Amino acid sequence: MTGRVLEVEDIITPDMAAKHICDYHITWNNLRSTKLKDWEETRRYVYATDTTSTTNSALPWKNKTTLPKLCQIRDNLFSNYTATMFPTRVPVEWEANEKDSDSRNKRDAIKNYMQWVMDQPSFKAEIQKVVLDYIDYGNCIVTTEWVDQRTEGSNGIKTGYVGPAIKRINPTDIVFNPTAESFENSPKIIRSIISLGELKDMLEKMSTDMDRDTLESLWNYCKDIRTQAHEYTGDWNQKDSLYNVDGFGSFQAYLRSDFVEILTFYGDMYDRDSDTFWKNRVITVVDRHKIISNKPNPSYFATPPIFHTSWRIKPDNLWGMGPLDNLIGMQYRIDHIENLKADVWDLATYPVTKVKGMVENFTWQPGEIIHMDNESDVDLVQPAVQILQSDSEIMFYMNLMEEIAGAPKEAMGFRTPGEKTRYEVQSLENAASRVFQTKIKQFEEQIVERLLNAMLELARRNLTGTTTIKVFDDEMKAATFKTLTVEDINGIGRIKPIAARHFAEQAQLIQNLTSLSQSQLWPVVAPHFSSVKLAKMLEKNFHMEQEEIVLPYVQLSEQAEGQRMAQALQEQVLQSTQTASGMGDDYDLQPALQQMQQGPM
Numbered sequence: 001m002t003g004r005v006l007e008v009e010d011i012i013t014p015d016m017a018a019k020h021i022c023d024y025h026i027t028w029n030n031l032r033s034t035k036l037k038d039w040e041e042t043r044r045y046v047y048a049t050d051t052t053s054t055t056n057s058a059l060p061w062k063n064k065t066t067l068p069k070l071c072q073i074r075d076n077l078f079s080n081y082t083a084t085m086f087p088t089r090v091p092v093e094w095e096a097n098e099k100d101s102d103s104r105n106k107r108d109a110i111k112n113y114m115q116w117v118m119d120q121p122s123f124k125a126e127i128q129k130v131v132l133d134y135i136d137y138g139n140c141i142v143t144t145e146w147v148d149q150r151t152e153g154s155n156g157i158k159t160g161y162v163g164p165a166i167k168r169i170n171p172t173d174i175v176f177n178p179t180a181e182s183f184e185n186s187p188k189i190i191r192s193i194i195s196l197g198e199l200k201d202m203l204e205k206m207s208t209d210m211d212r213d214t215l216e217s218l219w220n221y222c223k224d225i226r227t228q229a230h231e232y233t234g235d236w237n238q239k240d241s242l243y244n245v246d247g248f249g250s251f252q253a254y255l256r257s258d259f260v261e262i263l264t265f266y267g268d269m270y271d272r273d274s275d276t277f278w279k280n281r282v283i284t285v286v287d288r289h290k291i292i293s294n295k296p297n298p299s300y301f302a303t304p305p306i307f308h309t310s311w312r313i314k315p316d317n318l319w320g321m322g323p324l325d326n327l328i329g330m331q332y333r334i335d336h337i338e339n340l341k342a343d344v345w346d347l348a349t350y351p352v353t354k355v356k357g358m359v360e361n362f363t364w365q366p367g368e369i370i371h372m373d374n375e376s377d378v379d380l381v382q383p384a385v386q387i388l389q390s391d392s393e394i395m396f397y398m399n400l401m402e403e404i405a406g407a408p409k410e411a412m413g414f415r416t417p418g419e420k421t422r423y424e425v426q427s428l429e430n431a432a433s434r435v436f437q438t439k440i441k442q443f444e445e446q447i448v449e450r451l452l453n454a455m456l457e458l459a460r461r462n463l464t465g466t467t468t469i470k471v472f473d474d475e476m477k478a479a480t481f482k483t484l485t486v487e488d489i490n491g492i493g494r495i496k497p498i499a500a501r502h503f504a505e506q507a508q509l510i511q512n513l514t515s516l517s518q519s520q521l522w523p524v525v526a527p528h529f530s531s532v533k534l535a536k537m538l539e540k541n542f543h544m545e546q547e548e549i550v551l552p553y554v555q556l557s558e559q560a561e562g563q564r565m566a567q568a569l570q571e572q573v574l575q576s577t578q579t580a581s582g583m584g585d586d587y588d589l590q591p592a593l594q595q596m597q598q599g600p601m
Contacts, residue, residue: 011228013221014289016273021265022242022288025189028175035319036172039137042324045070045331046136056335063342069398070324070331073405077135077323080407082128084440085448085497092118092452093496101491109488113459114452114495116469117163122147126166127448133171134443138311138322141169142447143304144454146462162467164455169306178318183308186318187267193247196222199260199286209295218292222260225287229255242288255287262286266297266304280304298461305454309446311439323405323439330397337390344383352381406435444497452495460486510538 044054048071050064051057057064085091094110096102117123126142133140145167150160173191180186194202199222203215229252236252245261248254254261265283270276280302284293299305310320353364357376362368370378463486471480516522532552539550 011225012287012289015285015291017269017271017283017294018285018289018291019242020269020271021189021263021283021285024187024265025175025191025263026242028177028189031178032175032319038325039172041328042070042136042322045328046074046324047071051335051339054332054335056332056339059336059339061339061343062346063339065338065342066335067338067394067398069334069401070327073327073401073407074135074324076407077405078128078131080436081131081134081440081443084437085131085444091497093498094491094493095496096491096493098492101493106488106491109484110456110491110495112471112482113467113469113484113489114456116471117165117455117459118452119470120161120163120165122161122165126168129168130166130447131443133168134309134311134447135323137171138320138325139171139308140443140447141171141174141306141308142451143167143169143306144451144458146458163463164458166451166455176318179316180318183318184303187265187269188304188306190264190266191246192262192264193259194262196226196258196260199262203292206293209293218290221290222286226255245288260286261288263288266306299454300457300461301454305457307447307450307454309442327401327404330401334394334397337394341390347383351383354379354381406439448497449495452497456489456495460490463489 041055045066048054048066048068051059051066052064054066056066092111092114094107096106100106130140130142143166144164146163147165148160148162150158150162152158169190174188175191176183176186176188200219203219206215232252236250243251243254245251245254248257263285265281265285267280269278269281269283271278278294280297282293282295282297282304283291286292297304308318310318311323312321312325314320350364355376355378357372359370359372359376359378362370362378372378466483466485468481468483471482516525535550
């Protein structure tokens, strides 16, 4: 068969709906081609150890040093974002929309279950990757999945985590219509590369939704076209660009590999060939031409539980900008000046030597004697050394990059110049970090809040039997174990994270109240403030509800109790005095009298 040409279309049987999905994938991926290049350049600068791997490599400098300012800004933003999002151990609240869902047992059950889910190591590890996407790409995309990590021990008992988990989606692996009204309303296609074994396992898990014969024929079809690709030794003719699989030189090379490309479509789709409109579907396409699954979205939500936000929102494009995107030019400038300065230092230390006439060979070193005739000469070409004073310009660009990225100096532990009072510093920090707080609030509202509600919805659909969770009791400083069923976490309402928003609002509120109490206005308005409600508000903002130290006028009852104890002690001392009066002068009354004067301990 060598020398013959095989048409790709002769060995495959494409589904037209699958080809339409692949068309969408190619179109939307081409619309973000410039964005992909920008992301690649940002990653190169973040992980660069020298300028040879960046766009600065084109400069004709001998020195190739890079000052990793972009990487430092990224690490600074990441550490502060993660620290601010989870300042307390209970960062969520349950807001019920009906009376039956607002009971204390219901609230505690839902909060404890979600806290147990968030305490899993996989949650923390995955959410950190999502935050890094928020910084590196300026776009983060996440969904949920049900996981079963139980393992069976020697005693036959299965142990391990079973429940909802975060699944981070790499922004380079998902495409959607960037000009759509919103991310929720746009169809989405997620690309993944799996092995043949994983494909077989995926088909076997579909046996509950499809009959065994259909699944077996799909698996045999995928194997047969790969067998033909391995056996055929001639040339391939590929007419349709749909089969240009990313990462592979040709469709034949793709089929000869041990990998399978999966395109998963989420959303609404109209199939022109069958005149069918599919509403809120999940369609899985293999090898860019064959549908292996087409089922309704199982989520209770009207849209797929896939959530997206961008750091800097663009009004007419769903692909937003990141904090590092428009800092690339400044990083380029910093490296440019630094290496230019280093080259000038080299030229000043080892200058270019201009030789005129016949001069004997010599070595450039201290005390060297150069022999030449009368018409010869040796001259050193000294460079302009003004560039050596460029450190201030480099520092200017570095400070400017910090401010543009929304990371104030106070977040790094540096204080701005000038003497300030305690509350002046607090006020300046709040004002300087408004961009930082806004971006955190945006991430919390559009990613964390939606994600937690989707995880709770997933648990309601998949939880069976009873689940034992670990609950940490802050009052007893100990962990207890509680058993929950799906009825315990059912309710109409929503999970609301309060970490970042509450953290910033609390600092602002306490600062304003403190300033008010120290002003001349306070004596005028103080009679109109409820001391009980003010104490309750401080209890809530300081997270002291579980300690129950704020009770209405509890100090009066404690003072009355103290007076009763003092009176009882005085009576006891008087009785001791009367008893001692009949015992003679040897009895010392001084300790008892001192105790009576001091009052109760």
